[in-house]
Amino acid sequence: xxxxxxxxxxxxxxxxxxxxxxxxxxxxxxxxxxxxxxxxxxxxxxxxxxxxxxxxxxxxxxxxxxxxxxxxxxxxxxxxxxxxxxxxxxxxxxxxxxx
Amino acid sequence: xxxxxxxxxxxxxxxxxxxxxxxxxxxxxxxxxxxxxxxxxxxxxxxxxxxxxxxxxxxxxxxxxxxxxxxxxxxxxxxxxxxxxxxxxxxxxxxxxxxxxxxxxxxxxxxxxxxxxxxxxxxxxxxxxxxxxxxxxxxxxxxxxxxxxxxxxxxxxxxxxxxxxxxxxxxxxxxxxxxxxxxxxxxxxxxxxxxxxxxxxxxxxxxxxxxxxxxxxxxxxxxxxxxxxxxxxxxxxxxxxxxxxxxxxxxxxxxxxxxxxxxxxxxxxxxxxxxxxxxxxxxxxxxxxxxxxxxxxxxxxxxxxxxxxxx
Numbered sequence: 482x483x484x485x486x487x488x489x490x491x492x493x494x495x496x497x498x499x500x501x502x503x504x505x506x507x508x509x510x511x512x513x514x515x516x517x518x519x520x521x522x523x524x525x526x527x528x529x530x531x532x533x534x535x536x537x538x539x540x541x542x543x544x545x546x547x548x549x550x551x552x553x554x555x556x557x558x559x560x561x562x563x564x565x566x567x568x569x570x571x572x573x574x575x576x577x578x579x580x
Numbered sequence: 581x582x583x584x585x586x587x588x589x590x591x592x593x594x595x596x597x598x599x600x601x602x603x604x605x606x607x608x609x610x611x612x613x614x615x616x617x618x619x620x621x622x623x624x625x626x627x628x629x630x631x632x633x634x635x636x637x638x639x640x641x642x643x644x645x646x647x648x649x650x651x652x653x654x655x656x657x658x659x660x661x662x663x664x665x666x667x668x669x670x671x672x673x674x675x676x677x678x679x680x681x682x683x684x685x686x687x688x689x690x691x692x693x694x695x696x697x698x699x700x701x702x703x704x705x706x707x708x709x710x711x712x713x714x715x716x717x718x719x720x721x722x723x724x725x726x727x728x729x730x731x732x733x734x735x736x737x738x739x740x741x742x743x744x745x746x747x748x749x750x751x752x753x754x755x756x757x758x759x760x761x762x763x764x765x766x767x768x769x770x771x772x773x774x775x776x777x778x779x780x781x782x783x784x785x786x787x788x789x790x791x792x793x794x795x796x797x798x799x800x801x802x803x804x805x806x807x808x809x810x811x812x813x814x815x816x817x818x819x820x821x822x823x824x825x826x827x828x829x830x831x832x833x834x835x836x837x838x839x840x841x842x843x844x845x846x847x848x849x850x851x852x853x854x855x856x857x858x859x860x861x862x863x864x865x866x867x868x869x870x871x872x873x874x875x876x877x878x879x880x881x882x883x884x885x886x887x888x889x890x891x
Contacts, residue, residue: 554775557768557771557772558768561764561765561767561768564762564764565762565764565765568762568764
């Protein structure tokens with residue numbers, strides 16, 4: 482394995498850790514808003530790390546571009562949808578969790 | 581390599597079990613909203629299963645239509661239900677055991693049929709590969725859908741149109757409460773709409789040589805229209821009356837016209853090979869438009885009023 486392969490593995494594993502943490506947060510956090518927070522962290526950073534890991538293995542720059550495009554779209558959709566869900570819940574009177 | 585194949589087998593197994601579990605959960609769910617969300621998740625996993633089965637064309641259609649647009653349609657239908665209907669039990673419990681017995685019989689019959697299939701069926705792929713040169717396209721799936729078995733696609737377009745006629749005959753335009761759309765949704769839609777149109781055009785064009793085609797492109801274009809509708813763009817006001825109807829019938833009408841012409845000439849939907857490529861492109865463009873507008877109109881759920889009709 483070359484240096485870039487090791488770097489890929491490290492990035493993919495770190496990304497997987499973010500996904501795992503996000504999933505645990507989604508299941509364990511107390512209310513909708515904190516769960517959204519956990520979920521978007523996994524989507525944004527976890528997927529970003531995975532994309533970086535995969536981009537190192539890509540055969541051409543075109544593939545790198547496509548991977549980055551996927552990440553950009555997920556960022557856009559994730560942030561937008563999280564905002565819509567949270568503001569919709571606030572309007573319906575779902576109260577944020579307080580200790 | 582052994583380790584990798586084991587991992588892939590494990591993945592396939594998880595995928596299959598996940599599909600069965602999701603199907604079970606969504607059928608058992610008494611909460612309709614939950615059932616719709618599970619249905620969308622099922623569609624996405626199903627698309628992944630099609631990719632694993634080496635059928636990217638079906639995977640694209642499943643993701644765009646099965647998960648995406650059907651999910652949006654179901655959500656729109658759910659929003660129109662009065663709220664008391666959502667918590668009521670879906671079916672009466674008395675008939676359940678009979679239904680389960682019937683389903684078990686169907687499952688046993690299907691199992692028997694699958695079991696009695698011959699080990700290696702010859703299939704038609706060799707025949708299709710031999711005739712691909714005269715079909716006008718290089719993607720065997722497109723060749724089958726729009727040339728060799730074009731009448732299947734023609735009938736599919738008709739079914740889609742019938743569905744819309746059914747919705748229009750039921751639907752009365754309701755006074756929708758206008759909620760202000762925030763800047764986030766507006767910006768999101770402004771980013772995504774041009775991109776979706778570009779993707780639809782690409783899928784339409786790529787269909788001749790690679791996975792893609794009218795249904796996938798139409799679904800993506802319809803998704804752009806659904807987004808615009810959700811963001812409060814008055815599409816239903818801009819596209820009404822004759823213009824709307826022309827776009828709805830463009831696909832089926834082009835198909836029927838071509839079917840009539842080829843029937844006079846030789847045989848139903850048997851294109852002359854030297855023009856086949858152009859004819860298929862023409863059909864796909866018309867079909868994409870019609871599919872997109874029909875799906876978006878289904879999402880809207882009622883016939884848009886023309887300016888002349890009283891409001």
